[in-house]
Amino acid sequence: MLFDSHNHLQSGKFGRPVGEMVAEMKEAGITGCVVNATREDDWEAVAALAREFPGFVFPANGIHPWHADAAAEGWEERLRERLLSDPAASVGEVGVDGWVESPPMEVQLPVFVKQAEIAAEMGLVMTVHCLKAWEPLFAAMDRAAAWPGKFLMHSFGGSIEVAGRLAKKGAWFSFSGHFLHERKRKVMEVFRMLPEDRILLETDAPDMIPPEGLIAFPLAEDVNHPANLRAIAEAFERETRKGILGMIAENGKTFWGF
Numbered sequence: 410m411l412f413d414s415h416n417h418l419q420s421g422k423f424g425r426p427v428g429e430m431v432a433e434m435k436e437a438g439i440t441g442c443v444v445n446a447t448r449e450d451d452w453e454a455v456a457a458l459a460r461e462f463p464g465f466v467f468p469a470n471g472i473h474p475w476h477a478d479a480a481a482e483g484w485e486e487r488l489r490e491r492l493l494s495d496p497a498a499s500v501g502e503v504g505v506d507g508w509v510e511s512p513p514m515e516v517q518l519p520v521f522v523k524q525a526e527i528a529a530e531m532g533l534v535m536t537v538h539c540l541k542a543w544e545p546l547f548a549a550m551d552r553a554a555a556w557p558g559k560f561l562m563h564s565f566g567g568s569i570e571v572a573g574r575l576a577k578k579g580a581w582f583s584f585s586g587h588f589l590h591e592r593k594r595k596v597m598e599v600f601r602m603l604p605e606d607r608i609l610l611e612t613d614a615p616d617m618i619p620p621e622g623l624i625a626f627p628l629a630e631d632v633n634h635p636a637n638l639r640a641i642a643e644a645f646e647r648e649t650r651k652g653i654l655g656m657i658a659e660n661g662k663t664f665w666g667f
Contacts, residue, residue: 412661413442414583415611416635419454422615437636445502447473469501477520478512500528501536505545529555536561583611586619586641
């Protein structure tokens with residue numbers, strides 16, 4: 410049993426009906442997935458998928474750091490209302506990004522901190538994006554009035570030292586197929602050292618496409634199919650010798666509480 414901890418089925422970038430994609434995910438042995446919004450404009454699209462595929466699609470609502478400057482007045486209350494509307498909802502994709510110049514960190518941070526506080530206030534888990542911004546992430550933790558007890562570091566690419574600091578705050582870590590590219594070997598070394606019971610798997614589909622040999626469900630060039638998760642899981646297991654196929658369903662239940 411496999412669970413995709415992070416994708417964007419609502420993106421419209423697959424060139425295929427979502428129903429066909431879900432059928433192929435089930436064919437590959439995937440039992441469910443968390444579909445992450447990136448801005449307020451797609452919260453309803455994510456919710457619609459959860460209604461269409463109950464028990465398979467679990468919605469995550471939030472504002473991605475790339476869109477922090479588009480957060481319209483009153484977004485905090487609308488986010489709370491959206492999260493209350495589905496008991497299976499979580500907070501995501503949120504975070505900080507130092508790779509982009511715009512929006513600047515001074516815009517990203519307040520939006521991220523407020524979403525972390527909402528997750529903590531509502532007792533929800535949170536999916537965190539962090540790229541080239543570890544110190545701003547730790548600054549957000551210090552700045553927040555409350556922090557969720559569990560949060561997922563999506564497509565975690567940090568060092569084992571950073572992982573240790575995050576784990577003390579309640580972090581879990583998801584591995585994406587992108588890290589199976591040879592140029593990402595350092596990330597694999599970190600995942601070999603992480604506790605097995607803190608690891609989840611994700612595709613980040615339609616992004617983070619794995620190496621060509623692991624593309625079991627091909628789409629257009631550079632478009633990742635979430636059904637590739639099985640091939641990613643099997644490759645991860647071979648590389649790390651962690652029994653990920655046997656434990657990932659249990660880890661998912663523990664983390665998400667489904």
